[in-house]
Amino acid sequence: xxxxxxxxxxxxxxxxxxxxxxxxxxxxxxxxxxxxxxxxxxxxxxxxxxxxxxxxxxxxxxxxxxxxxxxxxxxxxxxxxxxxxxxxxxxxxxxxxxxxxxxxxxxxxxxxxxxxxxxxxxxxxxxxxxxxxxxxxxxxxxxxxxxxxxxxxxxxxxxxxxxxxxxxxxxxxxx
Amino acid sequence: xxxxxxxxxxxxxxxxxxxxxxxxxxxxxxxxxxxxxxxxxxxxxxxxxxxxxxxxxxxxxxxxxxxxxxxxxxxxxxxxxxxxxxxxxxxxxxxxxxxxxxxxxxxxxxxxxxxxxxxxxxxxxxxxxxxxxxxxxxxxxxxxxxxxxxxxxxxxxxxxxxxxxxxxxxxxxxxxxxxxxxxxxxxxxxxxxxxxxxxxxxxxxxxxxxxxxxxxxxxxxxxxxxxxxxxxxxxxxxxxxxxxxxxxxxxxxxxxxxxxxxxxxxxxxxxxxxxxxxxxxxxxxxxxxxxxxxxxxxxxxxxxxxxxxxxxxxxxxxxxxxxxxxxxxxxxxxxxxxxxxxxxxxxxxxxxxxxxxxxxxxxxxxxxxxxxxxxxxxxxxxxxxxxxxxxxxxxxxxxxxxxxxxxxxxxxxxxxxxxxxxxxxxxxxxxxxxxxxxxxxxxxxxxxxxxxxxxxxxxxxxxxxxxxxxxxxxxxxxxxxxxxxxxxxxxxxxxxxxxxxxxxxxxxxxxxxxxxxxxxxxxxxxxxxxxxxxxxxxxxxxxxxxxxxxxxxxxxxxxxxxxxxxxxxxxxxxxxxxxxxxxxxxxxxxxxxxxxxxxxxxxxxxxxxxxxxxxxxxxxxxxxxxxxxxxxxxxxxxxxxxxxxxxxxxxxxxxxxxxxxxxxxxxxxxxxxxxxxxxxxxxxxxxxxxxxxxxxxxxxxxxxxxxxxxxxxxxxxxxxxxxxxxxxxxxxxxxxxxxxxxxxxxxxxxxxxxx
Numbered sequence: 044x045x046x047x048x049x050x051x052x053x054x055x056x057x058x059x060x061x062x063x064x065x066x067x068x069x070x071x072x073x074x075x076x077x078x079x080x081x082x083x084x085x086x087x088x089x090x091x092x093x094x095x096x097x098x099x100x101x102x103x104x105x106x107x108x109x110x111x112x113x114x115x116x117x118x119x120x121x122x123x124x125x126x127x128x129x130x131x132x133x134x135x136x137x138x139x140x141x142x143x144x145x146x147x148x149x150x151x152x153x154x155x156x157x158x159x160x161x162x163x164x165x166x167x168x169x170x171x172x173x174x175x176x177x178x179x180x181x182x183x184x185x186x187x188x189x190x191x192x193x194x195x196x197x198x199x200x201x202x203x204x205x206x207x208x209x210x211x212x213x214x215x216x217x218x
Numbered sequence: 219x220x221x222x223x224x225x226x227x228x229x230x231x232x233x234x235x236x237x238x239x240x241x242x243x244x245x246x247x248x249x250x251x252x253x254x255x256x257x258x259x260x261x262x263x264x265x266x267x268x269x270x271x272x273x274x275x276x277x278x279x280x281x282x283x284x285x286x287x288x289x290x291x292x293x294x295x296x297x298x299x300x301x302x303x304x305x306x307x308x309x310x311x312x313x314x315x316x317x318x319x320x321x322x323x324x325x326x327x328x329x330x331x332x333x334x335x336x337x338x339x340x341x342x343x344x345x346x347x348x349x350x351x352x353x354x355x356x357x358x359x360x361x362x363x364x365x366x367x368x369x370x371x372x373x374x375x376x377x378x379x380x381x382x383x384x385x386x387x388x389x390x391x392x393x394x395x396x397x398x399x400x401x402x403x404x405x406x407x408x409x410x411x412x413x414x415x416x417x418x419x420x421x422x423x424x425x426x427x428x429x430x431x432x433x434x435x436x437x438x439x440x441x442x443x444x445x446x447x448x449x450x451x452x453x454x455x456x457x458x459x460x461x462x463x464x465x466x467x468x469x470x471x472x473x474x475x476x477x478x479x480x481x482x483x484x485x486x487x488x489x490x491x492x493x494x495x496x497x498x499x500x501x502x503x504x505x506x507x508x509x510x511x512x513x514x515x516x517x518x519x520x521x522x523x524x525x526x527x528x529x530x531x532x533x534x535x536x537x538x539x540x541x542x543x544x545x546x547x548x549x550x551x552x553x554x555x556x557x558x559x560x561x562x563x564x565x566x567x568x569x570x571x572x573x574x575x576x577x578x579x580x581x582x583x584x585x586x587x588x589x590x591x592x593x594x595x596x597x598x599x600x601x602x603x604x605x606x607x608x609x610x611x612x613x614x615x616x617x618x619x620x621x622x623x624x625x626x627x628x629x630x631x632x633x634x635x636x637x638x639x640x641x642x643x644x645x646x647x648x649x650x651x652x653x654x655x656x657x658x659x660x661x662x663x664x665x666x667x668x669x670x671x672x673x674x675x676x677x678x679x680x681x682x683x684x685x686x687x688x689x690x691x692x693x694x695x696x697x698x699x700x701x702x703x704x705x706x707x708x709x710x711x712x713x714x715x716x717x718x719x720x721x722x723x724x725x726x727x728x729x730x731x732x733x734x735x736x737x738x739x740x741x742x743x744x745x746x747x748x749x750x751x752x753x754x755x756x757x758x759x760x761x762x763x764x765x766x767x768x769x770x771x772x773x774x775x776x777x778x779x780x781x782x783x784x785x786x787x788x789x790x791x792x793x794x795x796x797x798x799x800x801x802x803x804x805x806x807x808x809x810x811x812x813x814x815x816x817x818x819x820x821x822x823x824x825x826x827x828x829x830x831x832x833x834x835x836x837x838x839x840x841x842x843x844x845x846x847x848x849x850x851x852x853x854x855x856x857x858x859x860x861x862x863x864x865x866x867x868x869x870x871x872x873x874x875x876x877x878x879x880x881x882x883x884x885x886x887x888x889x890x891x892x893x894x895x896x897x898x899x900x901x902x903x904x905x906x907x908x909x910x911x912x913x914x915x916x917x918x919x920x921x922x923x924x925x926x927x928x929x930x931x932x933x934x935x936x937x938x939x940x941x942x943x944x945x946x947x948x949x950x951x952x953x954x955x956x957x958x959x960x961x962x963x964x965x966x967x968x969x970x971x972x973x
Contacts, residue, residue: 130282133360148815152331152804155647155818160280162646162878163920171818186795186820193793193826194920 123197125166131157135170147178165195165205172208181215188212252459259460260467262443266480270382270600270808274580275366276607277649277803278329281341281348282361286913289318289343291610296322298609299365300505310336318342318349327365330604330804330815334363346913367609368499369576377488381495382600385475389507391552392494393474395518398550399543401435405470409436409461436461439477483517484524486575487661491524501529503569511553512561515543516568529568537566578655579607581665582781583801590814591805600808605801606649608642611879614911615640615652616659619883622904623657626885626895636893638885638901639666639780640908645788645880647818648797652908653781664888671777672869672886676735676897677862678774680790680832681755682744683732687828688755689747694729694835694949695935695957700739705769713769715741718863718896727935729949732835733843735861737773744772758823759786760796774862783873783882790833791858791875793920794824827924831950833858834927837917838947840874842932844898848874851906856916859905861897868892870900877915881905925950928957929966936960937967 127135134157141150151174158167172187191205279287279295287295296313304312306323313322319342326336338354339362351359371379397404403411411434418432433441440460464473482490483497491500497517498506509517519539520527529536541562548558583605587596595601619638627635635657642652655665664670686692700723705713715737717723723736731739744752749767756776757764765776778786781799789796797820804815836858840848844861859874870885870893885900886893893900921927931938932945935957940946942963951957959967 128284129358130280130285130361148812149331151817152815155803156280156331158818159277159644159647159649160282160285162644183817183819186822187818189822190793190795190820193795193922196921196923 125164125195125198125201127164127166128161131161131164131167134160135167138170138174142174142177147174150174151178163194165191165198165201168194169201169204169208172205172212176208176212176215179217181212184212184215185209252463255456255459256463259440259443259463263464263468263476265598266443266476269598271371271380271598272596272601272603272805273368273381274370274583274603274605276369276605276609277651278366279364280361281351281364283348283350285348286346287343287348288345289315289320290345292320292341292343292348295364296320298503299367300508302508306338318344324362325365328602328806328810329363329366330806330812333810337362366604369605369607369609370580378490378492379486379496380479380491380493381499382479382493383475383495383506385471387495387507388475388478389509389514391511392478392506392509392514392518394552395514395543395547396435396474396478396521398552399518399546400438400521401433402550404435404474407434407465409463409465410434410458433457434461435477436464436473439473439480440464442480442482481521482524483520484528487577487658487663489575489577500575501568510561510564511547511557512540512544512564513567515547515561516540516566519543529566533566533568540566576607576612576653577661577663578665578667579605579612579650579653579801581655582650582653582668585668586801586816587805601813602806602808602810604803604805606644606647606651606803607801608649608651608912611642611908611912612652612654615642615654615881615908618904618907618911619654620657620659622900622907623885626900630894632887632891634887634889636885636900637666637670637888638883638904639670640881640883640904641667641780641784642879642881642908642912643784643788643799644878645791645797645875646878648788648799650781650784650799650801651879666884667780669779670884670886671779671782672884672890673775673864674778674783675774675862675864675869675871676737677783677786677860677871677873678756678772678776679732679735679740680836680860681759681786682740682747682752682772683728683835684824684828684832685747685751685755686728686743687831688825689751690952691747692728692743693951693955693957694727694831695930695937695951695955696728697725697935698728698731698739698743700724700726700731700736700742703738703742703745705741705745707769715773727930727932729835729838729930729935729947730842730932733838733932735839735844741769741772745769755824758796759789760823761786774864780882780884783871784880787873787875787882788880789823790829790836791880791917792820793922794822794826794829795820796823826922827950827952830919830922831925831952833917833919834948834950836860836874838932838949842945842947844896845872845874845902847898847902848906852909854916855914856918857909858917861902863896866892867894867896870895871897872901872905874905875917876909877917879909879912879914881908883908925952930957931960934960936963938963939966942966 134153138150138153141153154167154171154174158171161167168187168191172184172191175184175187188205188209192202192209195201195205281287293315301313301322302311303314306312306314306321310323310325313320319340321340322338324337324339327334339359340352342349351362353359371381401411403414411432415432437457440457479493479495482492484491484500486500491497494517495506498504498509501517502509502513516529516536519536520529522539526532527536527539544553544558544561547553548555583603619640623636623638630636637656639656640652640654641650643650653667655667656663702714702722707713717737722738723734726736726739749769749771752771753765753767761776761778761782765771768775785799788799800816802816805813807813837856839845840857840859845859848857848859855876857874857876859872862871862873863869868886868890873882875881883901883904885895885904927948928937928951929939929946930936930949931943932947936959937957938946938960942960
């Protein structure tokens with residue numbers, strides 16, 4: 044978003060305020076139970092205000108402003124890696140074993156169980172997309188890989204894995 | 219004159235020949251009729267013996283650490299699955315609860331993806347979640363599935379529903395009580411019992427009316443096959459012949475088990491309750507193996523006249539006959555005096571009517587299966603159908619609908635009751651979790667959830683705003699005019715839409731226009747982006763046929779059934795991926811072999827950044843707009859949704875989603891009269907009550923490339939922060955959008971609101 048600044052000469056003030064408020068104006072959003080565990084949070088790099096400037100008046104201290112409670116921030120925290128908790132890990136391992144044994148239907152049923160438990164976990168959609176490729180269904184493999192990509196914007200590793208399955212699905216030729 | 223000379227007499231000889239002919243013909247006739255009846259009854263018996271209707275199961279509950287199943291949920295679930303409190307060491311089917319832990323001996327069970335042997339597990343749970351699952355030796359189990367709950371048979375032939383019992387599933391007491399009451403000499407006779415016929419004739423003669431029947435169980439079975447109440451001599455003759463034929467071909471056990479599976483035990487709307495397996499479920503919510511003596515006595519009492527002794531409608535009559543049966547059991551020595559006293563002290567114990575049977579959901583299952591299976595296959599082949607039904611969501615939706623319709627009716631002066639429908643799905647997998655097709659729960663009838671196609675009113679607005687966002691001309695902070703507008707129609711008429719409240723808001727943000735469901739602003743936006751791009755959006759959302767390009771489409775003249783709306787809003791809840799809604803996970807044949815599995819199917823249909831931006835606006839509806847009651851009620855949950863009211867309040871809608879559930883509710887009259895209810899007044903409370911009975915998660919859409927989350931002032935659309943403006947709202951703006959910053963809040967010019 045580029046901003047259109049009303050009035051003139053506000054640039055420097057904005058910059059100063061930005062520095063003052065940039066790091067701690069808002070409380071971080073409450074963690075969502077369904078969100079992946081953050082592994083690494085990039086530290087914000089505030090722009091330091093010039094030392095010779097006095098503290099600007101408009102920077103109202105947080106406690107004087109009534110808490111605008113109705114709006115609940117919901118954006119996820121940047122860079123999050125998906126993990127498979129034990130129940131999901133057990134199901135994925137079971138599906139892989141079934142798939143290796145050539146029981147693709149059973150493997151798919153097992154992965155469906157996992158997806159029903161944690162539908163926002165990109166890793167499960169990646170597994171499901173891979174399995175659809177084994178089942179010679181590149182159209183669904185693509186759709187599922189795209190779903191995994193949409194879910195994994197904050198997880199570069201999952202993003203890459205999803206992209207790899209998508210590429211494979213796009214290049215798929217029937218055996 | 220001796221006999222010979224007599225026979226020589228011509229007229230006498232002729233008479234004798236005639237007599238012999240008559241006897242011959244009559245004998246032949248009897249033989250032919252016996253052969254004919256034998257053929258008919260054997261055909262029928264074989265068909266019934268081997269015809270097993272498909273069994274339908276709900277989705278099983280998954281137990282694992284952190285699973286959203288509290289200890290009370292678990293206890294209730296085990297009860298529903300007919301597990302008994304006892305010592306789990308006694309065998310499968312028993313469980314013991316100690317505070318927050320449950321020791322369970324789970325029965326062997328068939329799942330879609332394989333069988334599980336009987337297993338002992340120890341489950342611990344707090345009020346909200348499972349905390350641990352271990353096997354009997356104390357080792358951790360990562361995940362464990364409870365048994366899938368049997369919810370009915372999918373395709374009752376001739377409206378008859380039954381749960382077929384195998385011979386080894388028939389409780390011995392049931393068999394002996396049946397014989398004691400209905401046919402004491404069953405084990406000895408050959409189909410008909412002359413002694414009891416004579417006794418009945420004697421009793422009836424003395425009473426000058428028919429008070430006693432002399433029919434054996436076999437005769438009753440035959441009568442039940444050909445369902446007719448007519449007591450003609452011909453009918454009796456046929457019945458007797460058929461009974462003797464059956465007995466000559468089949469063993470006593472086979473006939474008794476057929477009787478137990480066949481006999482009519484009641485009526486539930488269109489559905490006839492047949493057999494003791496279903497009878498036990500229908501009247502007591504139990505499996506037949508768990509029936510207690512007083513319950514067996516009641517079922518056997520009902521056999522004599524399912525409508526006359528209907529325990530729901532005539533409880534006193536039913537109880538009197540039950541106690542009569544119990545007395546007879548004492549007289550015949552089947553139960554001891556203390557047992558009979560205890561049994562007679564029990565109330566009838568029938569459960570509330572209708573509960574557990576989900577005809578509206580089964581209706582959808584049937585329609586989904588119709589593409590692949592013949593009706594007769596489903597009615598006779600003993601298939602096992604594993605569905606996506608979530609009994610908890612179903613129950614929550616049912617009670618939410620009933621409770622609210624009763625409340626709303628009490629404030630209305632209409633002789634006719636309001637009707638309604640609720641549908642619930644998991645937007646990610648496309649699993650349909652619950653379907654309520656009207657307030658007559660448990661009755662097959664008009665399924666409003668699937669068949670009531672009604673104008674969707676403002677539920678259409680998200681499609682208009684999606685088209686607006688996709689056009690690149692609008693974003694959440696764009697300013698639009700909510701002022702009167704005249705649209706000239708093709709026929710020359712002028713259409714001048716007004717707001718529902720007759721107010722006009724003037725210059726507003728797009729976010730505000732959608733949140734308050736402003737008609738004039740929306741029509742302006744819609745006419746600007748063009749009807750065909752709105753129709754395109756509807757099509758992408760799965761609306762068929764493509765809506766006609768008329769301006770009133772913008773305000774929702776499109777007619778959809780609740781299940782169609784569910785599909786549309788699933789796509790909105792799912793980042794623009796359209797999921798195929800399904801009710802069936804798969805089918806097994808009678809031997810447990812997989813016949814078919816229905817997979818999760820997705821199609822990307824809308825740009826993720828536009829859906830994300832729209833979802834942010836739909837969150838504002840529940841926080842600041844027409845759905846703000848949800849904010850007050852569910853403080854900790856983030857929800858997105860939209861109210862809908864069709865012209866003159868004929869239809870009241872709410873459609874919306876949490877992170878794990880998408881729900882659509884509708885309220886209206888069957889004859890389409892005015893309700894006086896907006897979406898917020900009628901459908902929204904039902905939606906909210908449905909959600910409150912489900913363990914759900916906040917809606918937390920995944921951020922996507924191309925849009926950024928920013929705070930804007932709800933009224934002016936200027937960038938701000940919550941510290942600067944009390945009415946700051948969070949929206950998603952295109953990365954390249956140009957938006958003014960609030961004068962007094964220059965710090966708002968900077969990036970992500972999380973920092």
